Amino acid sequence: MIDHVIENKGPLAGLTVIEMGQLIAGPFCGQLLGDMGANVIKIEAPGAGDPMRGWGGGDQPMWWQVIARNKRCVSCNLRTAEGQVLAQQLIAKADILIENFRPGTLEKWGMAPASLHESNPGLIIVRVSGYGQTGPYAARAGFGLIGEAMGGWRAIVGDPDRPPARMGVSIGDTLAATYGALGALAALNHRHATGKGQVVDSALYEAVLQVMESMVPDYAASGFVRERSGAILPGIAPSNVYPAKDGDYLIGANQDTVFARLCAAMDQPTLAQDPRYATHEARGRHQHQLDEYIGEWTARHTIAELEARLVAAGVPAGRLYRPQDMLDDPHFRAREAIVAVPHLGLGTVTMQNVMPRLSATPGAIRRHAPETIGQDNEEVYGSMLGLDADELAELQQRGII
Template structure:
């Protein structure tokens, strides 16, 4: 399936043109979100190898990455060698007719190619440039290489993730990159709003480490005021109880959140232990936090002799938050996922069909939409260069012969 057969863009950003000039996750995920909500996202890629995400993944079914259909979705792929003067000139022309440009190269790369914001904005004053990098565009670390794991470490997330008696763990996904992309999207939408008043664009400087730091709650403030350094605590949050993963019969696990006073009272009733509600060790939020390990042991002893599905039904009936630990198969079978259309299925030219997460969040009047999966490398080069820049087919063929596109 190509985008020509896909539904037209109808989201809130359908009047925007975005040039994506980045690779891997942080910049491209930013473009993915904008594309999900209707923006025309023109992705510029090296015409020889493309974005490395085309080959990333634990496995490559049919020789292709299962990651690319997701992060490349709703985008048009244009092959363009930015290391050539002609490629840089074409990029400049595309940006001149666009609203937003996204880049996640090491600071200075755009300037080296003659594509600094100052020079681009001189031709297109309304241009918004989102610059995503490990450490930001300024400061003594700005020129360092910075992947997501480095941002997670510097932003404080890695230190508090994992079991207390083991080295720091990772989240299992590239959360630092994704947080930076989301902050870049927030910056873009804020800049678009400001542009309505001023008529001018601006630069969004989204650093990986700061994007992680932004979600670290009161970690810095608590240390500043009390000297306390938050440590790794495994599957719990110290002082918040009960809120943990508990064993079930058959080797399953159940997550239970019963730390509120009224919720804990309902959990105690469900357990057949109404005495826990009035026990001085568990009678209040503070008391339960102080006796967290003992309370978790009591709950684990109760859950360990019961089947997961039986526990879920009982706790739902009692109004106690609980869940299985979802994996991909659970997501595909779950009625809430189906009712919300949280997973969509799209035609794919190689895989036949491919399932992936939908566009979030849901907007009531102008919702996002996954219109097509990640395109083939350079699939839209001719279309974009001819329709946007007015180049002739002969000129595009000449550029292709030179290796520029």
């Protein structure tokens, strides 16, 4: 394990985070805070643990190794009164609590925010849920795909002649988690000034809504409805995936000056003065015709040839990366965007590095994901609550931890 080998210089060093909940939204929020130096203690159910331990692709699923990095793991049966008391004792010593249960669950367990704030007035409680903590839908079960649909994402993704598509990652969950982490940092600043904590309410559908650009204002102002448009944005041209001899290639040259550079790289400099393509609006009106013209040119070249020409010309362009491309790419290597994390059981685990990058207080992957459920019980319960080995053994025997 690499814990204590890498010095914790992260900006959140010294903060203690209790992570309750499972799957993606709550744990990803915990990952973000842990990456920036927070001491994240994850609570899992004895025996079962977080289903994320078995998620991922291939013969050896690895998602757990990413989402649980920089965390310590304790077991605690939150469905028992004694387990709830144990969790409350940990929370009383924490700076931040993260939970992504269905609204009302904490209250049912005797851990309503008002009650937690009685023993820990400075506690920041990040609550991630499908629909938020209030409103007529609050009690509904809400997964990421529902939030993506309600927030407007699903309806506009895919080809117009087919049913809505989904993104290949759980974007609704990770957006809600990211906004939860942002809210926690804002609440920390408020606590610095007042000493008081608060609740951060991050709803999946509202997190998706935040990134939907002007979709709602456009409709409210003029009745315009954005529809599915496949690989293009209507009226934004050229900006598409084009065929090469050996694959597909992305080109984005919709700005006038950039389009002129593309035309020069194509050995067609006068195309930039053609009335059909000379302005942003004109290119938008003739988008399909322009895409066909560019596609005929790209199809005569390999990806390497296109890249050499367009990079030299200052045209934003690039290949479609898959994992092997990322591992082979010199820019990824130079910036250490992907790192090999030492692991006691697996040797090393290759994964994305911490970001964003901070110049003075950088985050880091200080320890790999917990291997077993409750592996840090002795360390955490001992150091934070003063429980000795006999007390822990009794709690384990009774199924509390």
